[in-house]
Amino acid sequence: xxxxxxxxxxxxxxxxxxxxxxxxxxxxxxxxxxxxxxxxxxxxxxxxxxxxxxxxxxxxxxxxxxxxxxxxxxxxxxxxxxxxxxxxxxxxxxxxxxxxxxxxxxxxxxxxxxxxxxxxxxxxxxxxxxxxxxxxxxxxxxxxxxxxxxxxxxxxxxxxxxxxxxxxxxxxxxxxxxxxxxxxxxxxxxxxxxxxxxxxxxxxxxxxxxxxxxxxxxxxxxxxxxxxxxxxxxxxxxxxxxxxxxxxxxxxxxxxxxx
Numbered sequence: 001x002x003x004x005x006x007x008x009x010x011x012x013x014x015x016x017x018x019x020x021x022x023x024x025x026x027x028x029x030x031x032x033x034x035x036x037x038x039x040x041x042x043x044x045x046x047x048x049x050x051x052x053x054x055x056x057x058x059x060x061x062x063x064x065x066x067x068x069x070x071x072x073x074x075x076x077x078x079x080x081x082x083x084x085x086x087x088x089x090x091x092x093x094x095x096x097x098x099x100x101x102x103x104x105x106x107x108x109x110x111x112x113x114x115x116x117x118x119x120x121x122x123x124x125x126x127x128x129x130x131x132x133x134x135x136x137x138x139x140x141x142x143x144x145x146x147x148x149x150x151x152x153x154x155x156x157x158x159x160x161x162x163x164x165x166x167x168x169x170x171x172x173x174x175x176x177x178x179x180x181x182x183x184x185x186x187x188x189x190x191x192x193x194x195x196x197x198x199x200x201x202x203x204x205x206x207x208x209x210x211x212x213x214x215x216x217x218x219x220x221x222x223x224x225x226x227x228x229x230x231x232x233x234x235x236x237x238x239x240x241x242x243x244x245x246x247x248x249x250x251x252x253x254x255x256x257x258x259x
Contacts, residue, residue: 007232008063008064008065008228008232009064009065009066011065011066011121011122011228011231011232012065012066012067012068012118012119012120012121013060013065013066013067013068013120013121013122013123013124013227013228013231014067014068014069014070014110014115014120014122014123014124015053015056015057015060015067015068015069015070015071015123015124015126016053016069016070016071016102016110016123016124016125016126016133016141017052017053017056017070017071017124017125017126017127017128017132017133017151018052018053018071018072018076018099018126018127018128018129018130018131018132018133019050019051019052019053019054019069019071019072019076020050020051020052020054020075020076020077020078020128021048021049021050021051021054021075021076021077021078022048022049022050022051022055022078022080022216022217022256023046023047023048023077023078023079023080024046024047024048024079024080024082024254024256025043025045025046025079025080025081025082026043026044026045026046026047026082026083026084026254027041027042027043027044027081027082027083027084028041028042028044028083028084028085029041029042029083029090030042039083039090041081041083041090041091043081044084049217049256049257051076051078051217051220051256052076052126052128052220053069053071053124053126053128054069054071055217055220055221055256055258056124056126056151056220056223056224057069058258059220059221059224059225059246059258059259060224060227060228061258062258062259063224063225063228063246063259064228065228065231068115068118068120070102070106071132072099072100072102072130072132073099073100074096074099074100075096076094076095076096076097076099076130077093077094077095077096078092078093078094078095079092079093079094079095080092080093080216081093082254087213087254097130098130098131099130099131099132100131100132101131101132101133101134101137102132102133102137104137107137107140107141108140110123110141110144110145111144111145112144112145113145113146113147121147121231122147122148122149122227122230122231123141123145123147123148123149124149124151124223124224124227125138125141125148125149125150125151125152125163126151126220126223127150127151127152127153127154128153129152129153129154135154135157135159136159138150138152138159138160138163139158139159139160139162142159142160142161142162142163143162146164147164147227147230147231148162148163148164149163149164149165149166149167149223149226149227149230150163150165150166150167151166151167151168151219151220151223152166152168152172153172155175155176155179156168156176156179156180156183156185157179157183158183160183160185161183161184161185163185163188164188165188165189165190165226165236166185166188166189166190167190167191167192167219167222167223167226168189168190168191168192169191169192169193169194169219170191170192170193170194170196173191186201187201190226190240192219192222192247194215195207195209195212197244198222198240198244200236200237200240203237205240205241205244207244207247207248208248210248210251210252211252212251212252213251213252213253213254215251216256217250217256217257218247218250218251219247220256221243221246221247221249221250221258221259222243222244222246222247223243224243224246224259225239225242225243225244225245225246225247225259226239226240226242226243227239228242229242229243246259
């Protein structure tokens with residue numbers, strides 16, 4: 001799975017973005033409530049993992065990369081109620097869905113691929129648009145560093161022009177495509193399309209057909225594989241193929257998991 005895995009440990013990647021706690025409560029649904037047409041959920045057990053930027057960090061560590069994480073102090077929690085038999089999500093409950101912005105002084109320390117005297121080989125902006133990063137923050141990071149990869153829920157704009165690469169999924173692409181005609185970023189844009197693979201620079205990258213159990217967190221795994229392989233090879237095409245292999249592994253597991 002990981003070619004020359006020991007070589008990943010030579011690199012340090014800085015992750016900046018919103019983090020959460022991903023909880024999955026698994027249980028049974030065997031009947032509808034008598035007072036309303038809703039399922040009666042009988043919880044059995046719960047799992048909990050780091051999510052969003054925290055999940056990116058966990059995936060990078062699983063690959064073998066050294067990491068630094070700048071993220072929110074407040075605890076965002078995403079709780080999913082899941083029917084264990086079908087693995088269908090019945091409900092998702094989001095708590096504390098917005099956070100305070102990052103301290104501007106910390107942003108200014110991320111310059112020339114150095115953070116607090118620590119050399120970094122790449123930066124991942126894992127922006128779930130919960131308030132931790134502004135467009136101005138991201139623009140500063142991109143203008144003052146190289147190998148900056150953006151994974152964002154924001155509509156794309158001029159603030160992302162200096163990024164090395166931008167990864168969004170097909171739903172996010174539909175939401176932001178009205179802006180793309182005004183931006184010269186097509187050669188930087190990687191669009192993931194679930195079980196249809198992804199597209200980049202006019203090329204389609206198909207993926208192996210597998211039994212998908214859960215796509216939660218798969219985008220975090222993709223960006224982790226992409227950037228770790230890019231710092232190793234400096235080849236974006238090989239990095240996309242590696243990222244797809246990583247994401248294909250985790251979608252065959254329940255919940256938010258690492259490689």
